[in-house]
Amino acid sequence: MPDFSNSLNEDQIQLKKWVHDFAENVVRPAAHEWDEREETPWPIIQEAAQIGLYSLDFVANMFADPTGISVPVVMEEMAWGDAGIGLAIFGTTLGVAGIFANGTPEQIAEWLPQCFGTPEKVALAAFCVSEADAGSDVSSMRTRAVYDEKTGEWVLNGTKTWITNGGIADVHVVVASVDPELKARGQASFIVPPGTKGLSMGQKFKKMGIRASHTSEVVLDEVRIPAGLVLGGKEKLDERLARAREGKTGQRSQAAMATFETTRPAVGAQAVGIARAAYEYSLDYAKERKQFGRAIIENQAIAFKLAQMRMNIDAARLLVWNASWRGMSGTGFDAAEGSQSKLFAGETAVKVTDEAIQILGGAGYIREHPVERWHRDAKIFTIFEGTSEIQHLVIARAISGMHIQ
Numbered sequence: 001m002p003d004f005s006n007s008l009n010e011d012q013i014q015l016k017k018w019v020h021d022f023a024e025n026v027v028r029p030a031a032h033e034w035d036e037r038e039e040t041p042w043p044i045i046q047e048a049a050q051i052g053l054y055s056l057d058f059v060a061n062m063f064a065d066p067t068g069i070s071v072p073v074v075m076e077e078m079a080w081g082d083a084g085i086g087l088a089i090f091g092t093t094l095g096v097a098g099i100f101a102n103g104t105p106e107q108i109a110e111w112l113p114q115c116f117g118t119p120e121k122v123a124l125a126a127f128c129v130s131e132a133d134a135g136s137d138v139s140s141m142r143t144r145a146v147y148d149e150k151t152g153e154w155v156l157n158g159t160k161t162w163i164t165n166g167g168i169a170d171v172h173v174v175v176a177s178v179d180p181e182l183k184a185r186g187q188a189s190f191i192v193p194p195g196t197k198g199l200s201m202g203q204k205f206k207k208m209g210i211r212a213s214h215t216s217e218v219v220l221d222e223v224r225i226p227a228g229l230v231l232g233g234k235e236k237l238d239e240r241l242a243r244a245r246e247g248k249t250g251q252r253s254q255a256a257m258a259t260f261e262t263t264r265p266a267v268g269a270q271a272v273g274i275a276r277a278a279y280e281y282s283l284d285y286a287k288e289r290k291q292f293g294r295a296i297i298e299n300q301a302i303a304f305k306l307a308q309m310r311m312n313i314d315a316a317r318l319l320v321w322n323a324s325w326r327g328m329s330g331t332g333f334d335a336a337e338g339s340q341s342k343l344f345a346g347e348t349a350v351k352v353t354d355e356a357i358q359i360l361g362g363a364g365y366i367r368e369h370p371v372e373r374w375h376r377d378a379k380i381f382t383i384f385e386g387t388s389e390i391q392h393l394v395i396a397r398a399i400s401g402m403h404i405q
């Protein structure tokens with residue numbers, strides 16, 4: 001098991017530089033345009049695919065790093081370029097993680113390549129959990145999956161909302177309730193293949209930030225898929241449901257919690273990337289901008305803000321790297337470190353981007369400068385992948401061993 005280290009090895013240094021170059025030369029120059037257009041930046045996803053950055057190989061290698069540090073390094077650099085375009089490129093990994101965490105080896109081998117497509121014809125994946133009445137409370141999900149004994153198919157009905165890549169993805173991974181009485185324990189994940197009849201895009205949402213990332217409803221109307229497309233296989237699902245009906249579960253929800261702890265640092269790393277972008281920009285600005293005959297950074301009121309911003313960003317990155325290392329190295333979690341990292345990094349990104357606007361004054365409030373966009377982008381990191389309040393709950397439960405409400 002690799003020890004935790006704060007210094008990157010040679011491979012990680014190369015990886016960081018490669019992704020940074022793409023973020024600096026391709027992503028950041030395009031960020032303003034795609035934020036204004038509020039559309040999926042297909043040409044940039046294609047460019048990422050052509051250089052191998054958007055590919056199964058790249059993502060698999062990144063996750064294979066036993067130190068766990070490659071994932072947050074890549075996520076931070078990409079979000080430093082632009083978090084919206086970054087999510088347009090890496091949003092597919094949400095669906096990929098859903099398949100990887102729950103699929104059989106055969107399902108993983110068949111479907112992961114289809115989530116990415118080829119550089120000539122890129123594909124996207126989506127992970128569909130949230131519903132209008134089931135956001136933080138996933139157990140109240142209404143989307144149903146019913147097995148049709150006659151045809152040997154699953155029939156899915158329901159509406160998912162706020163889905164990244166929803167309706168434009170080729171592969172939709174849909175979480176649905178098989179046995180509503182069992183609440184979360186009665187749910188399973190299904191793969192809906194490209195072009196399946198009955199799956200359509202509902203409303204496309206206009207958002208505050210990360211506007212290059214597509215977010216919409218996914219409507220499932222009598223969607224029929226083969227029996228083999230339930231992740232993990234039908235036999236395993238039937239066994240699990242039978243155990244749940246006898247009141248004998250717990251293992252699966254523990255496994256799901258452990259998966260979240262492992263994936264949350266990657267989300268925290270994106271928040272660190274936005275915060276770092278805003279910090280660097282406002283530091284440069286504060287050295288240049290003169291008022292009262294001196295650079296504004298020569299006032300403690302401004303310099304101390306920047307000191308605080310830098311300290312919080314460095315602390316957030318340490319939490320993210322520590323949690324990522326714990327998840328990947330098999331060290332495990334003592335106090336929901338994955339949730340800690342996502343919570344702290346998300347809140348830090350909001351605070352730091354707010355301070356960056358303040359440091360730029362009026363210039364910070366207008367769209368010629370990117371700091372207002374970074375602030376809009378940062379806010380989603382206290383909401384998706386578990387709100388800040390839910391992260392507090394998870395941490396509080398982990399440290400107390402009690403079911404805090």
Ligand SMILES: Cc1cc2nc3c(=O)[nH]c(=O)nc-3n(C[C@H](O)[C@H](O)[C@H](O)COP(=O)(O)OP(=O)(O)OC[C@H]3O[C@@H](n4cnc5c(N)ncnc54)[C@H](O)[C@@H]3O)c2cc1C
Binds near residue numbers: 094127136163386
């Ligand atoms: C841009 C974007 C992209 C998204 N992408 C996806 C995606 O790809 N797939 C997907 O499935 N979902 C996605 N989501 C949905 C996202 O995960 C949910 O918005 C999030 O989980 C919160 O759910 P909610 O919006 O229903 O808020 P609610 O659950 O209604 O929460 C509202 C408020 O109440 C608080 N609250 C709720 N319960 C408690 C409690 N027990 N204790 C204390 N406070 C509580 C929350 O913290 C929040 O402040 C996305 C959302 C957005 C905005």
